[in-house]
Amino acid sequence: MIRHRFAGIAVIAAVVLPLATLPAQQTIRLTPSNGRVAIWNLLGTAHIEQGTSSEVEVEITPRGADGARLITRTGLIDGQQSLRIFYPADEIRPAGADRRQDRRSSTTLRMRDDGRFDANNGGRRVKVWSGASFEASADLVIRVPSDVALDLHVAVGDVFAAGTSRTMSIDTYSGDVHTSATRGSLDIDTGSGDVEVKGHSGDLSVDTGSGDVEVSDVSDARRISLDTGSGAVFADRCSATDTLTIDTGSGRVTARNIEAPQMNLDTGSGAVEVAPTSAAGALHVDTGSGAVTLIAPANFSAALEISAGSGGIRSDLPLQTLRHSDGELSARIGTGRSRVSIETGSGGVSIRARL
Incomplete structure (x- = not known):
């Protein structure tokens, strides 16, 4: 286990080193184990970009009155090379946060002695809020080689990634995530925060407890999954060879x-508005409360099963009606090549031609 302090504290390694004052900013290099690296940081922003070295380079900038007291720890955890930033306090105020701000907002989790954290298991209880006296954050710039996968864990802070080309997992408790021009399998999970993905090649999974999701230009994916407990979802120019799933508890x-x-x-x-690019495949839309609008592509051909619990059914396209009663409709457009099922508990259903 190797430990470093940011300033004025000894560096502990296999041999005894003299006391040395480290700069306010430092870079740590991690040699990947099994092609993967994990990074844990409680507070601060993270910028992820493509690296040119064979190692993962992490540029760390401590911030706040107590930023110099943060400790970095490196070494293998469960066989995986890792960097953990340790915060030596039970209550922590993000750097720059005004202590007079609303103190009702907080994030509480468990932090182990090695710097890892989670919501429930192991370690001491840590509370992040604006009323704490200990003030510190660590902003990261992470440069990842093209052949290394990254697991990033941030409790509170925004994450930005651009131009990376390998498997990446981003996990935050509270914070927005923005990615652009990425490749490889991408997994984003945030408890509270907006997610924006602009340009991605590969499988994509986005899960946010509360926050909007905006995704565009996703290709070469087998599966795409977008999930938010509360928030709107916007997807444009997204294709998958297996499944595309969008699920929101509450949101357009x-x-x-x-x-x-x-x-x-x-x-x-x-409400749901869906505009598939082709007439092939199967489409299922289900909303407990909200209108559904299907915008059909040219030469649309589908077998339709529609149930509108309380709301009308309207189509601008000619339908061959097979059954129609009490908000239930079985019909066919063209030869019925695609399969479309739409169900709404409360809300109308409209089918329109793409202009």
Whole structure:
């Protein structure tokens, strides 16, 4: 186990080193184990970019009155090379936060002695809030080689990633996530925060407890999954070779120019607008409360099963009606090549031609 302090504290290694004052900013290099590296930081922003070295380079900038007291720890954890930033306090105020701000907002978790943290298991209880006297954050710039996968864990802070080309997992408790021009499998999980993905090649999974999700230009994916407990979802120009799933507990769903053999859109409460790029495949839309609008591509051909619990059904396209009664409709457009099922507990259903 190797430990470093940011300033004025000894560096402990395999041999005894003299006391040395480290600069306010330092770079730590990690040699990947099994092609993967994990980074844990309680507070601060993270910028992820493509690296040119064979090692993962992490540029760390401590901030706040107590930033110099933060400790970095490196070494193998469960066989994986890792960097953990340790905060030596039980209550922590993000650097720059005004102590007079609303103190009702806080994040509470468990931090182990090695710097890792989670919501429930192991370690001491740590509370992040504006009323704490200990003030510190650590901003990171992470440069990742093209052949190394990254697991990033941030409790409170925004994450930005651009131009990376390998598997990446981003996990935050509270903070926005923005990515652009990325490749490889991308997994984003945030408890509270907006997620924006602009340009991605590969599988994509986004899960946020509360926050909006905006995704565009996703290709070469087998599966795409977008999930938010509360928040709107906007997807444009997204294609998958297996499944595309959008699920929101409460929030509007807008999905344009999407394509997959199986497309599933589900919202507990919120309107849905969906515009697939082709007539092939299967589309299922389910909303507990909210109108559904299907914008059909040219030469649309589908077998329709529609249930509108309380709301009308309207189509601008000619339908061959097979069954129609009490908000239930079985019909066919063209030869019925695609399969479309739409169900809404409360809200109308409209089918329109793409202009």
